[in-house]
Amino acid sequence: AQSVTQPDIHITVSEGASLELRCNYSYGATPYLFWYVQSPGQGLQLLLKYFSGDTLVQGIKGFEAEFKRSQSSFNLRKPSVHWSDAAEYFCAVAARGGADGLTFGKGTHLIIQP
Amino acid sequence: EPEVTQTPSHQVTQMGQEVILRCVPISNHLYFYWYRQILGQKVEFLVSFYNNEISEKSEIFDDQFSVERPDGSNFTLKIRSTKLEDSAMYFCASDRGLGDTQYFGPGTRLTVL
Known part of the structure; x- marks a missing residue:
C-alpha cells in the first residue's frame, strides 16, 4: 500500500523568505503526485500535480515542486512567501489507473511571521 | 469555473441517528x-464510485456507510447509525478518471453528540 510522509508538522517562515515543504512517498512504481492547500475552514485546493514528463512542475500562487525518483520525494517550494500562504499543506499520491482514492500525508501547518 | x-455545511446529530451528506x-x-x-488529522479516503457502483473502498468504509447517486446530479453518503467517532469533516470530490485531478468540495462538518 502506498504511504506519504510529511516530516514537518509545523513550519514557521518569515514573510518574503523562501519555503520548502518536504514530502516523501512509498509506492511500488511512480504514482501520480499532488500538493493541496487547505485554508482554515475551507476545502482542499490543488496547487500542482505531477503525472509524467518534466520533473519540475509549476503550480498556482507561485508554487513549484520537484519530483525526484531516486529519493521518492516531491518537495514543494516557493521563492518568497506571502502572509496569505499561511495554511495547511497536504501532499498526496494516487496509483496510476483505476479509481483509487488519494493517499494523503498528515499535512504541514505553515505559519508566516511578519 | 465549475x-x-x-x-x-454543518450537520449536528445525535448518536445512533442516520445522516445523509x-x-x-x-x-x-x-x-x-x-x-x-x-479534526487535526489527515484526510482519509473512504470510497470511490463509478458507473453507479462502488469502485474502491477503504477499511473505514464499513457496513454503516453507503453511497448512492439517486439522480443525474447528486452523490450522497449515508451513515446509518452515527457514532461519536464519526464526527469529522467529510469531503466529496470528483474527476474524469484515469489520473485526472480530483476537485474537492468545501466539506460538511458532521458533529455527533
Missing part, C-alpha cells in the same frame, strides 16, 4: 469520491 458543492459533483466528471478528516 465546482463541487456540498450540503449542508449530499454532494453535487462537477457535471462532466465520471468518478466520485468521499473522504473524511477528523
